[in-house]
Amino acid sequence: MITAIYPGSFDPVTNGHLDVVGRALKLFDRLIIAVAHNSEKQGLFAPQERVELIRRSIEDSSKIEVVAFDGLLVDFAANCGAVAIVRGLRAVTDFEYEFQMALMNKTLSPGLETVFLASREAYTYLSSRVIKEVARLGGDVSKMIPPAVVQALREKLGG
Numbered sequence: 001m002i003t004a005i006y007p008g009s010f011d012p013v014t015n016g017h018l019d020v021v022g023r024a025l026k027l028f029d030r031l032i033i034a035v036a037h038n039s040e041k042q043g044l045f046a047p048q049e050r051v052e053l054i055r056r057s058i059e060d061s062s063k064i065e066v067v068a069f070d071g072l073l074v075d076f077a078a079n080c081g082a083v084a085i086v087r088g089l090r091a092v093t094d095f096e097y098e099f100q101m102a103l104m105n106k107t108l109s110p111g112l113e114t115v116f117l118a119s120r121e122a123y124t125y126l127s128s129r130v131i132k133e134v135a136r137l138g139g140d141v142s143k144m145i146p147p148a149v150v151q152a153l154r155e156k157l158g159g
Contacts, residue, residue: 004028004084004115005077007069009036011043012149013054014131016123020088021058023117030063032080037070044132044156057146074109083113090119090127 006024010017010033024031033054037047045053047068054066069076077085085105087098095116102114119126126144135141135153142150 001029002084003030003032003080003082004086005032005034005073005080005082006086007034007036007073007076009038009041009043009128010050010054011045011128012050012131012145012153013057014123014126014128014145014149015143016088016090016119016126018057018146019120019123020086020117021064024086024115025060025063027115028084028086030065031086032082033064033066034073034076035066035068036073037068039070045152049152053146053149053152056148072108074105074112077112078109083111085112085114087114087116088119089116090124 004024004027006021008017021031021033035047035050035054043050051066051068055061058064058066073085085102087102089095089098098114098116105112105114131141131145132153135157141153145153
């Protein structure tokens with residue numbers, strides 16, 4: 001069974017993230033969606049809330065595990081028996097940062113590969129940060145995020 005990890009903050013998960021999940025499942029037998037906890041950033045949703053929102057947003061969870069983690073991604077990957085890290089790329093600006101991270105991960109764990117999946121055109125503009133900002137300002141984000149996230153944003157932001 002070939003396992004990959006799709007790490008991210010997912011604060012909140014978007015349809016772009018879910019598109020990457022679906023496409024990664026065509027390449028790997030098992031996908032672990034790893035919700036990163038960054039103590040330097042205060043997220044809108046707590047890590048466990050993000051885990052639950054992702055679980056409620058995925059259609060077929062038989063090949064997917066959703067967990068929160070902190071620490072080095074390469075250590076987490078080794079503990080899970082993962083052979084690859086999946087990353088989505090929206091634009092050239094994403095590539096520079098992601099390429100640096102991929103090289104660092106390769107240095108720390110030479111056997112761990114990084115697989116980049118280019119975003120579908122419909123999702124190139126989507127980011128969790130933009131979704132939160134539009135929702136805060138009262139905009140309709142229902143076509144950009146799963147229904148469970150729409151509801152959770154309304155509850156968090158009061159709208």
